[in-house]
Amino acid sequence: MKLGQVTIVDIAKELNISPSTVSRALKDYPGISDETKEKVKALAAKWSYRPNAVAMSLRRSKSFTIGVIIPEVVHFFFSTVISGVEEIAFSNGYNVILCQTNESLAREKSSIETMLSNQIDGLLVSFSKETVDFEHFKKLIDINFPIVFFDRVPDLENTVNVTVNDFQGAFEAVKHLIAQGCTKIVHLAGPKNLDISKQRQKGYMEALKQANIPLNQDWIIECPKGTQEESFQITKEIFEKSPVPDGVFASNDIAAAGSMMALKSLGLKIPENVGVVGFSDWQFSAMIDPPLSTVSQHGFNIGQTATKLLLDLIDKKKEAITTREHRTIVLETELIIRQSSQRKKF
Amino acid sequence: MKLGQVTIVDIAKELNISPSTVSRALKDYPGISDETKEKVKALAAKWSYRPNAVAMSLRRSKSFTIGVIIPEVVHFFFSTVISGVEEIAFSNGYNVILCQTNESLAREKSSIETMLSNQIDGLLVSFSKETVDFEHFKKLIDINFPIVFFDRVPDLENTVNVTVNDFQGAFEAVKHLIAQGCTKIVHLAGPKNLDISKQRQKGYMEALKQANIPLNQDWIIECPKGTQEESFQITKEIFEKSPVPDGVFASNDIAAAGSMMALKSLGLKIPENVGVVGFSDWQFSAMIDPPLSTVSQHGFNIGQTATKLLLDLIDKKKEAITTREHRTIVLETELIIRQSSQRKKF
DNA sequence: TTGTATGCGTTATCAC
DNA sequence: GTGATAACGCATACAA
Numbered sequence: 001m002k003l004g005q006v007t008i009v010d011i012a013k014e015l016n017i018s019p020s021t022v023s024r025a026l027k028d029y030p031g032i033s034d035e036t037k038e039k040v041k042a043l044a045a046k047w048s049y050r051p052n053a054v055a056m057s058l059r060r061s062k063s064f065t066i067g068v069i070i071p072e073v074v075h076f077f078f079s080t081v082i083s084g085v086e087e088i089a090f091s092n093g094y095n096v097i098l099c100q101t102n103e104s105l106a107r108e109k110s111s112i113e114t115m116l117s118n119q120i121d122g123l124l125v126s127f128s129k130e131t132v133d134f135e136h137f138k139k140l141i142d143i144n145f146p147i148v149f150f151d152r153v154p155d156l157e158n159t160v161n162v163t164v165n166d167f168q169g170a171f172e173a174v175k176h177l178i179a180q181g182c183t184k185i186v187h188l189a190g191p192k193n194l195d196i197s198k199q200r201q202k203g204y205m206e207a208l209k210q211a212n213i214p215l216n217q218d219w220i221i222e223c224p225k226g227t228q229e230e231s232f233q234i235t236k237e238i239f240e241k242s243p244v245p246d247g248v249f250a251s252n253d254i255a256a257a258g259s260m261m262a263l264k265s266l267g268l269k270i271p272e273n274v275g276v277v278g279f280s281d282w283q284f285s286a287m288i289d290p291p292l293s294t295v296s297q298h299g300f301n302i303g304q305t306a307t308k309l310l311l312d313l314i315d316k317k318k319e320a321i322t323t324r325e326h327r328t329i330v331l332e333t334e335l336i337i338r339q340s341s342q343r344k345k346f
Numbered sequence: 347m348k349l350g351q352v353t354i355v356d357i358a359k360e361l362n363i364s365p366s367t368v369s370r371a372l373k374d375y376p377g378i379s380d381e382t383k384e385k386v387k388a389l390a391a392k393w394s395y396r397p398n399a400v401a402m403s404l405r406r407s408k409s410f411t412i413g414v415i416i417p418e419v420v421h422f423f424f425s426t427v428i429s430g431v432e433e434i435a436f437s438n439g440y441n442v443i444l445c446q447t448n449e450s451l452a453r454e455k456s457s458i459e460t461m462l463s464n465q466i467d468g469l470l471v472s473f474s475k476e477t478v479d480f481e482h483f484k485k486l487i488d489i490n491f492p493i494v495f496f497d498r499v500p501d502l503e504n505t506v507n508v509t510v511n512d513f514q515g516a517f518e519a520v521k522h523l524i525a526q527g528c529t530k531i532v533h534l535a536g537p538k539n540l541d542i543s544k545q546r547q548k549g550y551m552e553a554l555k556q557a558n559i560p561l562n563q564d565w566i567i568e569c570p571k572g573t574q575e576e577s578f579q580i581t582k583e584i585f586e587k588s589p590v591p592d593g594v595f596a597s598n599d600i601a602a603a604g605s606m607m608a609l610k611s612l613g614l615k616i617p618e619n620v621g622v623v624g625f626s627d628w629q630f631s632a633m634i635d636p637p638l639s640t641v642s643q644h645g646f647n648i649g650q651t652a653t654k655l656l657l658d659l660i661d662k663k664k665e666a667i668t669t670r671e672h673r674t675i676v677l678e679t680e681l682i683i684r685q686s687s688q689r690k691k692f
Numbered sequence: 693t694t695g696t697a698t699g700c701g702t703t704a705t706c707a708c
Numbered sequence: 709g710t711g712a713t714a715a716c717g718c719a720t721a722c723a724a
Binding site: 057079111113114 | 399400409418422425426428436443445459465633
């Protein structure tokens with residue numbers, strides 16, 4: 001019984017055969033006698049031989065590892081996505097190596113470098129809020145490196161993206177608020193440099209337009225940080241002015257929750273005085289008071305879809321199919337109506 | 347300008363020097379002329395040379411990668427831990443490769459195999475609820491493989507563990523409930539095979555004992571799944587019987603939330619009729635109605651601490667210090683008092 | 693059916 | 709100061 005890592009050579013020596021025979025026996029190559037196979041496999045099992053994936057990576061120029069770059073792990077949506085990624089990757093024999101950027105561009109760049117150094121076969125990215133220039137991604141795309149963007153997608157050519165229909169999701173959320181009798185609806189918008197923020201804002205505007213409600217630019221407020229405190233503050237300021245709004249559409253649930261706290265502190269009732277809808281369906285959203293209506297993005301599904309696409313790209317690359325197509329998969333959102341917006345029942 | 351991966355050999359050829367010289371120049375080895383260094387570094391930069399970490403791993407038998415095994419990514423506590431792990435790993439030049447077991451033992455085993463195959467330098471583990479036999483870990487510990495357990499720690503010798511003081515946390519939570527006037531306190535316990543569950547239950551019992559409150563075994567109910575639905579159901583059943591309890595101490599916040607919903611549905615007021623305290627301080631806990639009192643575990647800190655310990659173990663192994671010590675770092679918890687348990691103010 | 697030789701990219705150890 | 713060589717563990721083209 002050997003200590004530490006047993007190699008193919010150890011087995012070969014013990015059985016007085018060549019390493020290549022061992023290698024072939026272990027992989028059921030045709031043209032190896034059953035007897036040899038048996039012997040090799042038995043000893044491999046006995047010594048609990050474990051192939052060295054690093055050596056295989058080097059030899060075959062393939063690591064069976066994909067990298068995932070996300071802004072933050074501690075973010076319900078992203079952790080859901082990771083879960084989906086991990087699921088598909090694992091069942092296809094791939095490993096997942098993870099880096100969070102903490103919304104920093106510098107960290108994003110260095111993480112990518114490290115991952116490339118580690119010979120990842122492909123990359124899954126949701127870039128940071130600081131990322132406005134996409135050169136570091138463009139370089140990879142130009143050399144046809146498999147990469148799939150999700151949720152936050154760049155304005156670049158020849159990319160493969162997975163997003164949800166943010167426009168439609170926002171549109172329906174606001175349409176719902178209007179149907180519930182809201183006419184003065186504030187939009188707590190996300191960071192301006194993210195396309196998802198723009199789309200959600202567009203959806204908001206389109207819903208107002210279709211209902212012939214005039215747009216009040218003062219009621220579109222950017223929440224760059226997206227924290228509760230921020231939206232708490234912003235909501236307070238707006239609702240202390242006149243005219244007082246009767247609806248809030250927040251671009252994420254955390255902002256919505258902060259907003260709800262502010263409304264409560266002002267003595268306003270939800271949904272009677274103000275209807276509120278968020279975005280993302282965080283885990284807490286069903287549990288707060290009142291339960292928050294929101295737009296679900298199905299993060300698990302995004303993760304799965306993005307990973308499947310990435311594995312496709314990796315396979316295609318292997319087959320030397322170099323025609324790279326630009327593709328964006330848009331998954332549908334789902335409006336989840338809870339109490340925070342149900343004014344018609346009250 | 348070369349396409350694809352540039353190697354040390356490419357640079358050597360271009361400059362008509364040997365690969366070893368290039369290697370040394372890049373790492374500022376003594377005994378290389380400044381001129382050569384300049385030339386090499388310039389070309390490396392120009393061609394954006396990126397060292398092949400896989401080749402280095404093979405050569406040096408060190409991958410600068412650590413594996414993390416957790417039950418679920420979509421679990422606020424664990425995602426917080428990951429965040430801490432990633433932080434320390436990254437700043438020490440290590441990569442993090444992640445596998446979730448989904449609470450399955452089979453998956454736990456195969457994940458570990460894969461990671462070992464990938465030559466990880468160390469392992470961070472919080473094992474699955476199914477894991478009652480620790481042979482697969484024992485094997486690793488016996489060969490002195492660097493491994494640190496966190497949160498859920500095994501009953502094995504010579505392990506390095508990071509936990510929080512679950513006993514003390516539970517003790518203080520229940521003591522607080524008693525101080526708030528609760529005398530009939532139910533305990534929604536965690537899975538029996540986890541030490542953390544046992545500790546929390548002990549803390550619960552000790553607090554009762556010190557207050558001379560007789561223990562009612564019927565009021566310790568195991569919630570093996572830990573879902574909201576489960577604790578909702580269990581709570582309903584208990585509170586429909588007589589005598590009706592006036593306090594709930596749940597071994598996690600999700601269970602507490604489910605319990606609170608059940609209480610509300612029974613027309614009971616929180617905290618007036620029933621005081622509730624949870625465990626873990628999930629993100630949603632401050633936002634539900636009423637805000638949930640809970641015991642914070644400081645997951646980020648756990649992740650950081652465990653990773654630091656692991657890197658220590660890895661370094662020690664390198665130095666061939668083989669005296670393995672058994673060590674358990676116990677981090678303190680923090681009782682966070684919110685409305686769900688504040689009966690004295692009402 | 694099996695063995696030999698070579699190379700994946702890097703670096704430590706000699707040698708010059 | 710620099711170069712040649714071997715080795716990390718494995719897979720495979722080519723021999724036998």
